[in-house]
Structure formats: C-alpha cells, structure tokens
Amino acid sequence: MIKRILLFTAVLVFLFILSYFTNTYLVKEMTISFSLLNVYVFHVLAALVVYAIVEFIADILPNQAGYAYLASIFIKIGLFVLIFNASVFSKENLSRPERVSLVVPLFLFLITEAVAISKLLNNKQFN
Known part of the structure; x- marks a missing residue:
C-alpha cells in the first residue's frame, strides 16, 4: 500500500513539473489574475x-x-471553489489563457487519479 502511494506521488510530481513549467512557458507574456x-x-x-x-x-x-x-x-471540487473563490471566480470574464490554465491541471490530475484508482480497484477486486 505504501509503495503504491509513493509511486503515485512520484507520478504526480513528474506531471506537476512537466505541466506547470510548460504552462508557465506558454503564458509567460500574458497576465493571469490568479496564482x-x-x-x-x-x-x-x-x-x-x-x-x-x-x-x-x-x-x-x-x-x-x-x-x-x-x-x-x-469534496475536492467544493474545496477548490472555496479556496479560489476570491481570485478565480470573482472575475466576470476570464481570458482564454486563464480558462485553459484552470482546466488543464484539473483534467490532467483528475484523469491521472482516475486511472490509478481504477487500477487499484481492479487489483483489489481480484485479490
């Protein structure tokens, strides 16, 4: 169990590094209203x-x-809305780079955790 959690953590860190720096490179000349x-x-x-x-x-x-x-x-989606309410959702119209910068990490990490959890549950089902 701990080994799977550590492996998943390593995958998340790799995806974070790859996607965050790619995203900041692509929007470096545009202003984004949130961190x-x-x-x-x-x-x-x-x-x-x-x-x-x-x-x-x-x-x-x-x-x-x-x-x-x-x-x-x-709960995760609710916490995101609560935490980023002032910086993201208070602005009426987000620019296209801002919208993409919000959606890409959401789907990237959501898909990653869904794949990992589906593998976990399939392994638990057959054991």
Missing part, C-alpha cells in the same frame, strides 16, 4: 489525498471504495 502555482499545488495535493483515502478505504471496505472516490471528488 498558477497555487492551482497546480492544490490539484497535486488533492489528487494525492483522494488516492490515499481510496487506498485506505479499499483495504478496510473494498466494496465501498468507489463511493469513497466519488465523495472525495465532490
């Missing part, structure tokens, strides 16, 4: 917490791990 670093750090930490929760629930109650994943995704 891009904070958005990426939030998604990395949230994905790690969601994976760890599902990992622990899958060990205790394997049949309920999918529900834990769904609940944690809703």
Whole structure:
C-alpha cells in the first residue's frame, strides 16, 4: 500500500513539473489574475489525498471504495471553489489563457487519479 502511494506521488510530481513549467512557458507574456502555482499545488495535493483515502478505504471496505472516490471528488471540487473563490471566480470574464490554465491541471490530475484508482480497484477486486 505504501509503495503504491509513493509511486503515485512520484507520478504526480513528474506531471506537476512537466505541466506547470510548460504552462508557465506558454503564458509567460500574458497576465493571469490568479496564482498558477497555487492551482497546480492544490490539484497535486488533492489528487494525492483522494488516492490515499481510496487506498485506505479499499483495504478496510473494498466494496465501498468507489463511493469513497466519488465523495472525495465532490469534496475536492467544493474545496477548490472555496479556496479560489476570491481570485478565480470573482472575475466576470476570464481570458482564454486563464480558462485553459484552470482546466488543464484539473483534467490532467483528475484523469491521472482516475486511472490509478481504477487500477487499484481492479487489483483489489481480484485479490
């Protein structure tokens, strides 16, 4: 279990480094009204917490791990809205680079955690 969490952490750190620096390079001459670093750090930490929760629930109650994943995704989205409400959602019209800079890390880390959790749950199902 710890080995899988550490491997998932390494994948998240690699994706963070690759995508964050690519994103900052692409929008370096444009002004963004929010901290891009904070958005990426939030998604990395949230994905790690969601994976760890599902990992622990899958060990205790394997049949309920999918529900834990769904609940944690809703909590993650709610926390994002609460934390970034003043800097992201207070502005009426976001520019295209700002919108892309919000959506890319969301889907990148959401897809990564969904793939990892699906592999975890498939392995738990057959064990």
